[in-house]
Every structure is written in structure tokens, then in C-alpha cells.
Amino acid sequence: MCSDPGQNMIRDAIRDKGLDAIVVGSCSPHMHERTFRNAAVSAGINPFLVEIANLREHCSWVHDDLEAATQKAIELVRMAIEKVKRDKPLTKISVPVTKRVLVIGGGIAGIQAALDTANAGYEVVLVEKEPSIGGHMSQLSETFPTLDCSQCILTPRMVEVHQHPKIKLMTYSEVVKIEGFIGNFKATIKKKARHINEDLCSGCGLCITKCPTKKKAYNSFEEDLAFRPAVYIPFPQAVPNIPVIDETICMYYKNGKCGMCVKVCDRGAIDFDQKDTMLVADIGAIIVATGFKLYNIDKKSPDSRYKGYGEYGYGKYRDVIDGLQFERIASASGPTSGEIKRPSDGKVPKKIVFIQCVGSRDDSKGISYCSKICCMYTAKHAMLYKHKVHDGEAYIFYMDIRAGGKMYEEFVRRAIEEDDVKYIRGRVSRIYEENGKYIVKGEDTIAGMPVEIDADLVVLATAMIPQDNSAALARTIGIPYDKYGFFNEAHPKLRPVESTTAGVFLAGACQSPRDIPESVAMASAAACKATILLSSDTLEREPVVAKVNEDLCAGCFYCKKVCPFGAIEVKDVKDLNGIVYKEVAYINQGVCQGCGTCTATCLSKSIELAGFNNEEIFAEIAAL
Amino acid sequence: MIYMTSMEEVIMKYGYFPGCSQTGSAKEYDISLRKVIEKLGASFDEINDWSCCGATSAHVTNHKLSSALAMRNVMLAGQQGLENMVAPCAACYNRLITSQYEIANHPEIRNETEELLSAKFEKDIKVINILELFLKIGINKITENRKRELSELKVACYYGCLLVRPAAITKFDDAEQPVSMEKIVESTGAKTVDWNYKVECCGAAHSVARRDIVVDLSKKIIEDARSHGANIMAVACPMCHTNLDMRQRAMKRAYPGHEEFPVLYLTELIGLALGMNEHELGIDLHYINYKYTDPVLDNSVIR
Amino acid sequence: MDKEKWEPKIAAFVCNWCTYTGADLAGTSRMKYPANAKMIRVMCSGSIDPVFIIKAFERGADGVLVSGCHPNDCHYNAGNFHARRRWDFFHELLDFIGIEKDRLQFSWISASEGKKFADVIEKVTKDIKALGPFTAYKKMNSEFTAMFPEIPEADKEIVIKEKETV
Structure with a gap:
């Protein structure tokens, strides 16, 4: 029936017999409902007055018993006929x-x-x-x-x-x-409130250099490896290049004094009263x-969702850092101007250990998924380190190296072969400090041996988690x-x-x-x-949406509670004098996706889903 | 069970599961624990007819047996009308809560164990370790009843492997950087040191079969404590104590020049603070006499 | 009626996105299952009113199957959760109104579970057969029949002939 001659048969029948609705006994509506609806439209029938009895997937292909299958086919067509009799024309x-x-x-x-x-x-x-x-x-x-x-x-x-x-x-x-x-x-x-008038500020930065709270707060852009004053821009290339005043540490908000920034700003851009x-x-x-953000393993600010990894001593030892902190240390604009120095004493680390999958792929303590980028950025970190500290040793503990991507595997091979980064397959069980060194105890699962490395700096490739x-x-x-x-x-x-x-x-x-x-x-x-x-x-949308009969609606709003899309609103019904005499549910047709959960929930049966209203379904049941 | 004796005072009565060590190699742990508890105003109700917890070899040789042994004791506590149960031995504690965890999470193990014991596990008995016990009683009680200043002591608190792990089962303190024993020790007036080996392995049950391993591991633990400024170690596990105290003789043979390092049970340390003497607490049963290891200790503690 | 030749009539309320599509898959895979169940397609299992189920029984169905997407897999995010809650409650009431509980069955069948669909139909048909015909409907369907006077009641007495070899 779905072929051109088949469709023509349908069109001819509609015209010749003056039909106003049709039932097609064919394959699943998921296959050709649209085809038959289009055929009906071209013959002047509303597309929603077409019903399909699924005689192929649901009947002829699945039943061995021919008599029973034939009987079922007759009944399926009968059900479709009773439904189509009650179908209403719908428009998009x-x-x-x-x-x-x-x-x-x-x-x-x-x-x-x-x-x-x-x-x-x-x-x-x-x-x-x-x-x-x-x-x-x-x-x-x-x-x-x-x-x-x-x-x-x-x-x-x-x-x-x-x-x-x-x-x-x-x-x-x-x-x-x-x-x-x-x-x-x-x-x-x-x-x-920035407490800076954005229209007046020229971004000269004088307020920042003159602010007396020089090193009052951790600089979060530098991943707490540096400090910033109360008035700051996160980093020199910031866009827009307009500072922010941090109310929590600004002297003015503490005691109403200072105001140094106001004195030095020749454009009068400081606005303490901004809301x-x-x-x-x-x-x-x-x-x-x-x-995203990084998995929080700092014991000082525990994240309620995730914890663990006390064995790595992050937050306890200053030279156990995470990947973003290493990025800042390696960055030319970072707190060490790009020299690889460890946070505790500023010494150049001669031995550095990277640990991959801290938090990732760990069902027992962390999260189950792979954070995807850590293999690559750890290889990059090790490479950057080797490029800057030629006599240094870099070790990477890994579970697997996942380097899928254009030029990714080659990159990792380069780290191993050209830059002599030592990859150790295994997990680390503990890190502790001894005489200024960090003893990294782990296992080399390929050699089947425990390993112990006395590192100067440890970098944890912590997992990516949502904000x-x-x-x-x-x-x-x-x-x-x-x-x-x-x-x-x-x-x-x-x-x-x-x-x-x-x-x-x-x-x-x-x-x-x-x-x-x-x-x-x-x-x-x-x-x-x-x-x-x-x-x-x-926008054009399928008209299969729910509609409220306002006369019947009792205003219980159970429908509002169950709607997965928040499509149901409260609407006031007014009398002739404009006085609200009852509240009814109103369904926003743009939001409604047509699931019909509200129709089954409705106590007064005042909501109907177009194309699947109660009368239509009852007719199908009656013809069962 | 809670008895109200007056409007202010609440005496806690705890179920007590001694475990085999408490009657033998760790007799002094048992002695000191009972005395300390009494001094702190709490009391014990020993489980009648308690048996092996299943920790020794059962849990590696026969899973059903280890589960049944542990749950038998938990069941007995329930029959005695107890709501909680102290297991001072870290191995017992771990075995008991692990069995409870398995039974709660695996219906098939539950059915099997119930069948073996011909009983139904209905009552929820909270098994607690020695640290939880003191935290429940209240460390302020220790401070209040203090008779001696132990301020000269610099204690390395050693948890060992079983007291706080696995985190999913113990649900108590941080599994890798625990601090609860430090809190208790500090309440006696002693200082604690931050050191690296507080949850490392001492060799545990290898003490008998592979003494060489135990000597190596325990030596490292002692030396790390010493190098971080400790002059005494507190433990809460009979197995740890055996390895760290008794095996120091073997350590001397394996590491000539090894200096003796005193290792006390947490309860003994508290007992000293509460004014009891070493004989009362059974400290004289130890291999290493802490009096002679460090003159500071000798002068400060024993008068 | 000859009980041995009696075949149950089963109404299946299924959601458009998962179970109906799963049934399509069973079809395209040429899986075989009994012809007793007829499907009534709705958009979401959340829209299946318990009244539909009662009406199906009134109209002489011997059994009813309700099926939708797996929890957390709903095309409409949460419709099937509402359905599940409603069904659990409704199921408990069936006995009370005098319909054997097992005549109403639920299952989650996803669009990729053609095999499961065939198995479920097989099982439901077997279960309902074991329960025997549902006869109480004759006492309850007067009101419903009045609603659709022109639809003749499907002939319950149709006797499916013994299988002929083809």
C-alpha cells in the first residue's frame, strides 16, 4: 500500500466513494504513518483522520496459527475503524x-x-x-x-x-x-555587584596595585598557589578587563575606612554602594x-558527594598538587613565571611523580567513568616538565593509556620515547613525607613488584566532575x-x-x-x-497535546504536579464582572510534549490528549 | 542499654566481646580495658558463651564458617538483650562488622548463615571498636578524671590495617588519615605526633609463620614513629601489639643496634592518666619495659 | 464452551516509544508468539488510566497487559514513574473488586527488547489460560455497552479450530 500505486488506490477510493476518514491495514505506523497521512491530505482529508491497523509486525509476521492470525487481523481493523470514527481533525x-x-x-x-x-x-x-x-x-x-x-x-x-x-x-x-x-x-x-562602574572603568589597574589588602585572599585563577588583593582582575588577559571588589575581605566593608581605590581612581569608577x-x-x-570542575580531594574542604584518597595526602602536603595547579606552575603567566618549582620551598623538583585516574574509574571511592582527558594532559605535563628540567626524572602511574584522537597516541609515544618519561602501570597506595621528599609507594603490575619513588613533587590527575x-x-x-x-x-x-x-x-x-x-x-x-x-x-508542532475542559476542571492541580515538562499553569476564570470565581489548569501548548500523564491523573476527567482522547480509546476497547 | 541512675548521670552499659587474644597474649589489654571502663563510669556485660569470631583462619579457608562464627556472637548479644557490643580486638571488630555487612547486602549469605545457626537475624546489634567506645563514653570524661599529667609523652597513634578499613564497611573516621585515636590520646594530656605509618601493615598473622616479614614491617613502623619525634606508641589491636612489642627481640637480631621502643595499648595509656599503676594495668607483662627506654618516661609517668 | 479450545482475549496497553516499538522489532525479527493479545497504543504508559483496564475487563478481556519504557528510560522523562505508582496501587485493589490479581500484568519492555516482548506475551497468555475465562464481565458491562450501542461485542464464543497442518 505504501507504494505509489497503493497510495493512488487510497486517493482514488477517497474521491470515488466520498470517504471522510480512512483505515489502512499495513505495516507499523512507525514505518509509514506519515506516507499515508500525506496521501490522505492530497485527497483532501485531515491527516489525523487516518488510522493504521498494524497487520504486519504485530500480526502476520509473528503468528504461526493462520486462523488465529486472520481473526486477530479482523479485530485489529475493527478497533482501528471504531477509533477513526471518533477521531477529530487536528491542525499543527x-x-x-x-x-x-x-x-x-x-x-x-x-x-x-x-x-x-x-x-x-x-x-x-x-x-x-x-x-x-x-x-x-x-x-x-x-x-x-x-x-x-x-x-x-x-x-x-x-x-x-x-x-x-x-x-x-x-x-x-x-x-x-x-x-x-x-x-x-x-x-x-x-x-x-562588581562595585566598579563598568562604563567608567578604563582598566588601568591602579586600584589593584594600591589596594592595601595585598595578599589577603587565595587567587582561585592560580588554583590557590598565589594571592590577590580585595580588588582584582582574575588574570591579566581578562575579558572584560574590569576589576571586581571582593566584599568579604575589603577593608571598606569591614570598618568603613580605607577607600584607597576611590582616591587613586581618576575616573571615579569605584562604587561601593552598587547592588x-x-x-x-x-x-x-x-x-x-x-x-566542569576537578574532583575535590582536599580534606580541608570536603565535598559531600565524593571523598577518599587520604592516602595521597592532598591538602596535607603542599607538594602534592592537582593537574590544574601544575598547569599554573608550568604556565609562563603563572605564579612561578613558568619555572617548574614546587609550592612548599620553591625548589626545582628533580623527581616528579604523576598519578592518573585519581577519582576516575574507581567504583569504590570515586566515580565510575573515565575522565577522558587525563591520559593526555598527564603526558603533556611530563613532557613540559622534561622540556624545562632536563636532568629531571618524570614517572607516571597509569591504569591504561587512553589516547584515542588525532595525533594523540603519537603524542604519548613522543613523551615515552623522545622525552624519556617513565610509565609505570599500577596504582599508588600511599604517599608520605620523609626529609622533604615524598615517598610514593605503589605497584608495578607489569613487573609484579612493589615500587617506591622518593619524589620532590607529586601531581594527581584528578577526575573531571560537573560544576x-x-x-x-x-x-x-x-x-x-x-x-x-x-x-x-x-x-x-x-x-x-x-x-x-x-x-x-x-x-x-x-x-x-x-x-x-x-x-x-x-x-x-x-x-x-x-x-x-x-x-x-x-515553529510547527505535532498537535498531539493535552487540552483542559475548563468547565469540568475542579482545580485540584494534580496534573501540574505530574507534568514532566512544567507545561501546566494556573489560569483564573472570571465572571462577567471580571471577578475570579475559579482557578483551572491551563496547558501551554508550546511546552506540552503530549505524553498524557495528566489525562490519567485528572480526577474530573477534564483533560484530554488530542488524538488519544478517552472516547477514542474506549472505542478501541469496546471493539476489542 | 541505658540505665538512668539519677537525673544527670547516664551510665552506659556495653556488650563486651573479648575475643581470644584478650584471654591470652593480650591479657593486659583486657585487664586495662575493664579497669578503665569502670573508672570512667561505664560497665560491661560480657557475652555469655562467646566463641571465636572467625577472624583467624576461618575467613580465608571457609567463608560460611567465618560468617556463621561472627554472626553467632552477634546473635548471642541480641539474645542477651544488648543493643551494642564492643570488640576491642581490631580483627574481631573487622570480622564482625564485615559479616554484618555481607548479611545485610547479600540475601543468599544471610539465608545460608541463618540456616547454619538455625536462627533469624532480626535484631540490629551495633558492633563498635575501642575508639568508638571511648568517643561514645566521652573523651571529656577522661580529662575530668585525670590524675596524672602525661604531658612528657609524645605518642604515635597506630591504627593498623583493620580498625578503620574498609571505609565502606567501617563507616568510621577517614580510612587513610584517621584522627580519632589522636583525639582520645590528647585527652589524657599526652602529645601526639603526625607520622606516616599509622595505617600501614605490621605483618599481622604472619607473626608466627613468617617472622622475617613481620620484623621488617614492624621495624619500619617503629622507626618512622621515632623519626617523627614519638617516644611511645599507642595501639588498639592485640595483633599489632604482639608484632610491635614482642618482635622487638627478633628485631634486635635482624637489625643490630635496634633501640627498644615502648608500645602500649591505648587503654593502658588512659589507665596511667587515670592514676592506676603499671601492675594494675598489666603493663609489666610487656616485653619492652617502657620505664627503661626513655628516662623522660621513667620520671614523668611513674612516681 | 469447550474449555480445551478456549483461547483467552488479552488487551495490551503499550506506550508508543518503547513497547510498541519493541513489538515492531519482534515482528521484523519474525519472532513467534500467541495471537491472543491485541495492542492499544497510547503515547506514554503514564497516560494509561486505570479506567481503561477496568473497561477492558468489562468488555470481556480475560487478561490485561500494561507495558512501557523501563524506569529512567521514559521518552517523557518521568511518565512511567507515575504509571508505576498508579499501577502498584491499582493492582492491590483488583482483588477487592473481584478480579483475580494475575489477570493484570505489568512489564517494562524497551524498543530493543523484541525477544522480551515475545516472551512476555507468551507468559501472559499462558498465565491467563491457567486462570481460565473471565466470566464476571457479563455482570458489569451494561453501562459501557450503553456508551457504544453501535459497536457489537466481539464474539466471545468464537471457537478457534484445531490447528491444521499447512
Whole structure:
């Protein structure tokens, strides 16, 4: 029937016999429902007055007993006929589209997504919670496998974002609320008080150099390896190059005195009274690119979700550091100006041990998944170290070397063969200090021997985990997340950059551990998906949505509780005088995905799912 | 079980599972523990007809047996109307909680063990180790009842392998950097040192068959404690004590020039602080007489 | 009616995304199962009203199968969780209203579990056969029949002939 002659038969029958609805006994509706609906439309019948009795997959192919199968086929057709008699013509729903994209997160993924979307001609609001965009990539010294300077390739992009006429950059800001639905979101963004007037500040930095609280707080950009004063920019290349005043340590907020920054700022940009402001923006599509953080193994600030690894003494020994700290030590703009020195006494380490999979691939203490990038960045660290300390020894404890990617395996081979990095397959059981050395006890599983290395510096390749607030943000936006807190894609193979919520897209390490090229690719893909969505003025949707009969609705709002999409709102019903006399449920057709959970929950049976209403299903049951 | 004797005072009564060591090689651990507990105002109710916990060879030779032996004792505690049970020996403690864990998480082991013991495990008995016991009684009680200043002592607190691990089962303190024994020791007025070997292996049951291994491992533990400024070690496991105290003779043979290092049970240390003498606490049963190892100790502790 | 030749009538309420697709897979894989179950497709197992199940019994079904996506695998994120809660409760009530509990069965069948679908149908059919025909419906279906006067009740007395060799 699905062939052209078959479809013509249907069209002819509709015309010749004056049919107003049709039933096709054929294969599964998942195969050819659309074909037959189109055929019906071309003959002037509403596409939703077509029902399919699945006689192939559900009957002829699965039953041996011919008599019984024939009987079943007759009954299936009968059921479809009774349903189609009660089907109502439906028309596709169309909703308008706001042509503006919200990008949450200003790391490399967010930057790429914002630039691509803006270059396609759409307005972008880029929200970053830190005072500068750049994310983790701006902290890196060099990138694998090319050993490009990370800042050198990133900074031009950051500047481009800042100068792009279509991008509204909101740093030191957070998304606090998302309402609405695909094409018609409303985002509330909190702009935290910088206490610096952004319009007046020229970024001269005089306030920073004159601030008397010189080394009051840990510099989080330097991964706590350096200090910063109360007024600061996170790093010299920050975009925008406007400082922030940290209220918690600023003398002015303590005792109302000081005000040194006010005295030195000749533009009068310091504004101690500045308050947090809220901004509401109409948004058509959202790209979430909030990135990752490192597994917290510091005993001083225990992360309730994860703990363990007391045996490595992180947080107890200053020379046991994590990967990002090593990046800062190796970075030319870092606290040691790129010289490899250990934090405790500033000595150049002659023996350095790297431990991979700290937290990753560890069901008993850490997380089950592989963090994907650690094999590569550890090889890079060892290489950078060997390039700077020629007589140094670098050891890497690993479980497996996972170097899948273009030029990745070659990179690791280079570390082993050219730079003489010693790879030891095995785990480390303990690290302790003895006479200024760190005794690393572990096992070489290939030699089958215990090993003990007296290292000067130990670098732990800690796992990538989602940002602290990822679950809360997911609930704010209304997208699902997995048990770790990574955001879920709509389909793991075929829809990797879309969330299951229509109009919300994902980019970078907020979805799962990603390296830079993958984050950038995802960001471009998400931008592309968003621009596809924005390219039309209205959106067409299947009309299978729920609808409330307001006369029957009793206003219990059980439906509101069960709706997985938050599509149900409270609507006031007014009398002629404009006085509200009852509240009823109202279903936002743009948000409703048509699951029908509300229809089964409704006590007064006042909600019906178009195409699957109670009468239609009862008719099917009656014809059973 | 909690008895209210007056409005203010709560005396805790604890089930007591001594274990085999407490009646033999670690007699002084038993003696000192009972005396200290009494001084601190708590009391013990010994499990009637207690038997082997299954820790020695049962858990490597016959899993069912080790599970049944452990659960038999837990069951007896329940029959006696107890809600908790102290296992001072770290090996007993570990065996008992591991069995409880297995039974809670593996219905098939539960069924099998219940069948073997012809009983149903209904009551939830909380098995606690010696550190948890003192933390429950309250370390402030130790400070309050202190009769002696042990401030000259620099104690290396040694946990060994079984007291805090595996973390998923013990659910107590940090498995790799524990600090609870330090808290207890500090309540006696003694100082503690931060050292590296507090949870390393002493060789445990290899003490008999492979003395060479035990001597090497225990020597490292003692030397690390010494090099971090300790002049005495506190332990909470009969097996550890055997290896660290008794094997120092063998250590002298293997490492000529080895200097004796005193190793006391945690309970003995508390007992000294509470004013008891070494004979009362059974300290004179040790191989290494702590009085002679360090003149500081000799003067400060024993008067 | 000859009990040996009696074949049960089973209504299967299935979700569009997992179980219906799983049944399609069973079909394309040419798996074989008894012809007793007829499927009524809904969008999500969350939309299956207990009333549907009662109506199916009223209309002479000997058994009812309800099936949707596995928990955590729902196309609509959470529909099947609501369904599961509702069914657990409803299942307990069946005995109370005089319908044997085992006449109503639940299962999770994903789109890739064609084999499981065939097995479930096999099992449900066997179970319902063991329970025998559900006759109490004759006392309960008056109201429902009045709702659809024009739909004739499917002939319960259809006797499937002994299998002929083909």
C-alpha cells in the first residue's frame, strides 16, 4: 500500500466513494504513518483522520496459527475503524520564535557557541559567573597534542566575543530563572555587584596595585598557589578587563575606612554602594556550556558527594598538587613565571611523580567513568616538565593509556620515547613525607613488584566532575541530568548536543568529560542547532497535546504536579464582572510534549490528549 | 542499654566481646580495658558463651564458617538483650562488622548463615571498636578524671590495617588519615605526633609463620614513629601489639643496634592518666619495659 | 464452551516509544508468539488510566497487559514513574473488586527488547489460560455497552479450530 500505486488506490477510493476518514491495514505506523497521512491530505482529508491497523509486525509476521492470525487481523481493523470514527481533525500548532540565544557559561564551549550564533546574525546573551570569560582553558599552559600556548589561541576569541556587536556579554552574572518554552523562553539573570562602574572603568589597574589588602585572599585563577588583593582582575588577559571588589575581605566593608581605590581612581569608577541587579531577557534558544570542575580531594574542604584518597595526602602536603595547579606552575603567566618549582620551598623538583585516574574509574571511592582527558594532559605535563628540567626524572602511574584522537597516541609515544618519561602501570597506595621528599609507594603490575619513588613533587590527575551547582541549574532550566550531575543529551548517538527539553542545547564538558576540540565541535553543533531553530519565524508542532475542559476542571492541580515538562499553569476564570470565581489548569501548548500523564491523573476527567482522547480509546476497547 | 541512675548521670552499659587474644597474649589489654571502663563510669556485660569470631583462619579457608562464627556472637548479644557490643580486638571488630555487612547486602549469605545457626537475624546489634567506645563514653570524661599529667609523652597513634578499613564497611573516621585515636590520646594530656605509618601493615598473622616479614614491617613502623619525634606508641589491636612489642627481640637480631621502643595499648595509656599503676594495668607483662627506654618516661609517668 | 479450545482475549496497553516499538522489532525479527493479545497504543504508559483496564475487563478481556519504557528510560522523562505508582496501587485493589490479581500484568519492555516482548506475551497468555475465562464481565458491562450501542461485542464464543497442518 505504501507504494505509489497503493497510495493512488487510497486517493482514488477517497474521491470515488466520498470517504471522510480512512483505515489502512499495513505495516507499523512507525514505518509509514506519515506516507499515508500525506496521501490522505492530497485527497483532501485531515491527516489525523487516518488510522493504521498494524497487520504486519504485530500480526502476520509473528503468528504461526493462520486462523488465529486472520481473526486477530479482523479485530485489529475493527478497533482501528471504531477509533477513526471518533477521531477529530487536528491542525499543527504554530508558535512564534524569539530570535535571541542565551549561552550559559563563558568557557571555550560557550565562547565558540556565542561567536558562531552571533556570526549567523542572531543576538546572543553570554552569561558567565566569574568576572572574566575564558574558563578552564585560560588556566592551561599549553594544549595537547600540539603544545600550542593556550592563552595565545584563546585570547583573540575572548576579545572577539567582547567586541562583537551581536553579543551582549554578562560576566559576574548568573542565570536564576528560566520560564517559557521553545522559541519563547524568558530568562532572569542576576548581575552580581562588581562595585566598579563598568562604563567608567578604563582598566588601568591602579586600584589593584594600591589596594592595601595585598595578599589577603587565595587567587582561585592560580588554583590557590598565589594571592590577590580585595580588588582584582582574575588574570591579566581578562575579558572584560574590569576589576571586581571582593566584599568579604575589603577593608571598606569591614570598618568603613580605607577607600584607597576611590582616591587613586581618576575616573571615579569605584562604587561601593552598587547592588546586584536583575535582568530579564526574551530568549528563543538556550545553549548550556557550564563546563566542569576537578574532583575535590582536599580534606580541608570536603565535598559531600565524593571523598577518599587520604592516602595521597592532598591538602596535607603542599607538594602534592592537582593537574590544574601544575598547569599554573608550568604556565609562563603563572605564579612561578613558568619555572617548574614546587609550592612548599620553591625548589626545582628533580623527581616528579604523576598519578592518573585519581577519582576516575574507581567504583569504590570515586566515580565510575573515565575522565577522558587525563591520559593526555598527564603526558603533556611530563613532557613540559622534561622540556624545562632536563636532568629531571618524570614517572607516571597509569591504569591504561587512553589516547584515542588525532595525533594523540603519537603524542604519548613522543613523551615515552623522545622525552624519556617513565610509565609505570599500577596504582599508588600511599604517599608520605620523609626529609622533604615524598615517598610514593605503589605497584608495578607489569613487573609484579612493589615500587617506591622518593619524589620532590607529586601531581594527581584528578577526575573531571560537573560544576557544584549543575543539578540546581538543570532544575532551573528544566533539563535532565545523570547521577553524577552531567546534563543528559536527548539521544546518546543521534542527538548528542540537544537536551530532551525542546530548545535547550548542550556544549562541552557539562554533558560529559570533553577535551578542547570536542567542546568546540559540540559548541558549533549546538550553535548550528540553535540557528536552525531561529531561522524560521514560527515553529510547527505535532498537535498531539493535552487540552483542559475548563468547565469540568475542579482545580485540584494534580496534573501540574505530574507534568514532566512544567507545561501546566494556573489560569483564573472570571465572571462577567471580571471577578475570579475559579482557578483551572491551563496547558501551554508550546511546552506540552503530549505524553498524557495528566489525562490519567485528572480526577474530573477534564483533560484530554488530542488524538488519544478517552472516547477514542474506549472505542478501541469496546471493539476489542 | 541505658540505665538512668539519677537525673544527670547516664551510665552506659556495653556488650563486651573479648575475643581470644584478650584471654591470652593480650591479657593486659583486657585487664586495662575493664579497669578503665569502670573508672570512667561505664560497665560491661560480657557475652555469655562467646566463641571465636572467625577472624583467624576461618575467613580465608571457609567463608560460611567465618560468617556463621561472627554472626553467632552477634546473635548471642541480641539474645542477651544488648543493643551494642564492643570488640576491642581490631580483627574481631573487622570480622564482625564485615559479616554484618555481607548479611545485610547479600540475601543468599544471610539465608545460608541463618540456616547454619538455625536462627533469624532480626535484631540490629551495633558492633563498635575501642575508639568508638571511648568517643561514645566521652573523651571529656577522661580529662575530668585525670590524675596524672602525661604531658612528657609524645605518642604515635597506630591504627593498623583493620580498625578503620574498609571505609565502606567501617563507616568510621577517614580510612587513610584517621584522627580519632589522636583525639582520645590528647585527652589524657599526652602529645601526639603526625607520622606516616599509622595505617600501614605490621605483618599481622604472619607473626608466627613468617617472622622475617613481620620484623621488617614492624621495624619500619617503629622507626618512622621515632623519626617523627614519638617516644611511645599507642595501639588498639592485640595483633599489632604482639608484632610491635614482642618482635622487638627478633628485631634486635635482624637489625643490630635496634633501640627498644615502648608500645602500649591505648587503654593502658588512659589507665596511667587515670592514676592506676603499671601492675594494675598489666603493663609489666610487656616485653619492652617502657620505664627503661626513655628516662623522660621513667620520671614523668611513674612516681 | 469447550474449555480445551478456549483461547483467552488479552488487551495490551503499550506506550508508543518503547513497547510498541519493541513489538515492531519482534515482528521484523519474525519472532513467534500467541495471537491472543491485541495492542492499544497510547503515547506514554503514564497516560494509561486505570479506567481503561477496568473497561477492558468489562468488555470481556480475560487478561490485561500494561507495558512501557523501563524506569529512567521514559521518552517523557518521568511518565512511567507515575504509571508505576498508579499501577502498584491499582493492582492491590483488583482483588477487592473481584478480579483475580494475575489477570493484570505489568512489564517494562524497551524498543530493543523484541525477544522480551515475545516472551512476555507468551507468559501472559499462558498465565491467563491457567486462570481460565473471565466470566464476571457479563455482570458489569451494561453501562459501557450503553456508551457504544453501535459497536457489537466481539464474539466471545468464537471457537478457534484445531490447528491444521499447512
